[in-house]
Amino acid sequence: MTLSRSLTLLFLAALELVLSMTGAAAQKLSPMAPTPNWAALEAYQKTITRDEFTRLIDQVYTPDGAFWDYAKISDEKLQLFSDTAKTLPLFTLYFAKSEDAEAPLPYVYKTKAVSTDPALPLKGLKIALDPGHIGGDWAQLEARYFKLGDDPSVEEAKLNLITCELLADRLQADGADVVWAKRGYEPVTHLRPDSLHREAIAALAQSSGFKPTASGYTPSFLFGIPVPGSAKRKAGQSAIEARIDNEAALLFYRVAEIRARSEVVNKARPDLTICVHYNADDWGNPDKPTLTGHSRLVIFTNGAYEKSEVAFDDYKYDLLRKLLDRTAVQEERGCALVGQAMLDTLKYPPESYPGSYFAHHVTDVPSVYARDLMANRLYHGPVIYCEGPYMNAKDAYYRIIAGDYLGMKTIQGESVPSIYRQYAAAIEEGVLKYFGVK
Ligand SMILES: [Zn+2]
Numbered sequence: 001m002t003l004s005r006s007l008t009l010l011f012l013a014a015l016e017l018v019l020s021m022t023g024a025a026a027q028k029l030s031p032m033a034p035t036p037n038w039a040a041l042e043a044y045q046k047t048i049t050r051d052e053f054t055r056l057i058d059q060v061y062t063p064d065g066a067f068w069d070y071a072k073i074s075d076e077k078l079q080l081f082s083d084t085a086k087t088l089p090l091f092t093l094y095f096a097k098s099e100d101a102e103a104p105l106p107y108v109y110k111t112k113a114v115s116t117d118p119a120l121p122l123k124g125l126k127i128a129l130d131p132g133h134i135g136g137d138w139a140q141l142e143a144r145y146f147k148l149g150d151d152p153s154v155e156e157a158k159l160n161l162i163t164c165e166l167l168a169d170r171l172q173a174d175g176a177d178v179v180w181a182k183r184g185y186e187p188v189t190h191l192r193p194d195s196l197h198r199e200a201i202a203a204l205a206q207s208s209g210f211k212p213t214a215s216g217y218t219p220s221f222l223f224g225i226p227v228p229g230s231a232k233r234k235a236g237q238s239a240i241e242a243r244i245d246n247e248a249a250l251l252f253y254r255v256a257e258i259r260a261r262s263e264v265v266n267k268a269r270p271d272l273t274i275c276v277h278y279n280a281d282d283w284g285n286p287d288k289p290t291l292t293g294h295s296r297l298v299i300f301t302n303g304a305y306e307k308s309e310v311a312f313d314d315y316k317y318d319l320l321r322k323l324l325d326r327t328a329v330q331e332e333r334g335c336a337l338v339g340q341a342m343l344d345t346l347k348y349p350p351e352s353y354p355g356s357y358f359a360h361h362v363t364d365v366p367s368v369y370a371r372d373l374m375a376n377r378l379y380h381g382p383v384i385y386c387e388g389p390y391m392n393a394k395d396a397y398y399r400i401i402a403g404d405y406l407g408m409k410t411i412q413g414e415s416v417p418s419i420y421r422q423y424a425a426a427i428e429e430g431v432l433k434y435f436g437v438k
Pocket of ligand 1: 278
């Protein structure tokens with residue numbers, strides 16, 4: 001594609017976007033988002049009081065008040081709008097007059113063990129596992145891969161899957177019905193970067209007005225933002241073509257893949273979903289990675305939506321659905337229990353994000369933060385989103401490349417169990433406590 005043709009396409013995509021937004025059913029959607037099914041929220045009428053609704057918005061979902069730029073509230077109802085002028089209505093929610101008058105929720109996720117068999121305490125519960133990232137042929141594109149000298153390569157998707165397989169064995173031994181958002185190293189989405197150029201151009205056109213906030217925050221779809229490893233220019237390729245390729249790659253593995261997984265998870269209706277990741281510091285060049293000093297642990301509950309996110313109607317819909325499902329309380333409880341078990345078992349210190357809005361500290365456990373991530377927003381029901389040790393920190397790296405093993409091994413002069421088994425055991429302990437078993 002020539003430069004001028006790329007620019008023409010970009011212009012046409014921008015025009016198409018403007019036209020689509022002035023249409024009758026105008027809704028402002030983030031890249032690749034389906035039009036929200038607002039009618040599905042009718043089932044939540046009168047299930048919540050004004051006080052509880054306001055508390056959840058102000059304390060969990062938009063602590064900076066961004067939600068209220070799009071809403072009018074009275075004792076009777078909440079009116080949600082697409083625009084800040086509040087002229088384009090999206091949805092009206094009627095409140096219950098009191099807690100006693102609340103209508104029942106359309107679906108209740110189990111938060112307590114139902115088993116009568118002490119040998120199988122999680123029997124009757126469905127737990128979804130979501131090992132983060134795709135891996136395999138896609139690991140380098142995802143920029144979740146590095147290799148230090150002659151050491152084995154480190155691929156995050158692999159670490160996540162090993163941990164989830166060990167966790168699945170434990171949860172199944174406890175009697176749980178385990179379902180997978182993704183297993184193996186193939187994408188769940190049938191889309192591929194090469195088929196997403198049109199969407200990439202539209203996303204870039206849309207992102208031209210977007211400015212990162214002072215905290216450097218960018219929305220989780222990250223459109224228009226180059227990511228290390230995936231923005232390499234091919235021979236003869238123009239800068240804009242490389243940007244489109246980069247954007248198509250991001251839409252593939254960050255957006256389409258998570259959307260496809262959310263369909264799998266939401267169809268299965270698990271009582272709890274666990275996303276498993278390993279964290280990292282910036283390692284620079286994946287062929288000459290930098291090892292940093294210390295790992296830190298963090299765990300995310302859905303919340304703290306950014307102003308730039310709630311501007312999109314699909315984010316408003318997802319937020320409202322999460323809120324009305326009342327997952328916030330369960331997520332905070334679950335993240336606190338799993339988060340504490342991880343701190344106690346893995347013995348790395350908690351992450352800290354001083355002065356950052358997009359990661360907003362919640363609960364008494366120091367590693368628990370509210371943060372809006374695509375997975376914990378799109379997956380229905382309570383989601384526990386774990387970020388494990390840093391793949392490129394000296395206190396975890398050598399344990400990670402040692403692979404999984406039984407018993408103890410001396411690594412860097414210390415006798416330690418498999419880091420994967422330790423991580424899985426910590427999550428299991430938190431999950432048992434979440435369901436009131438331990
Ligand atoms: Zn990850």
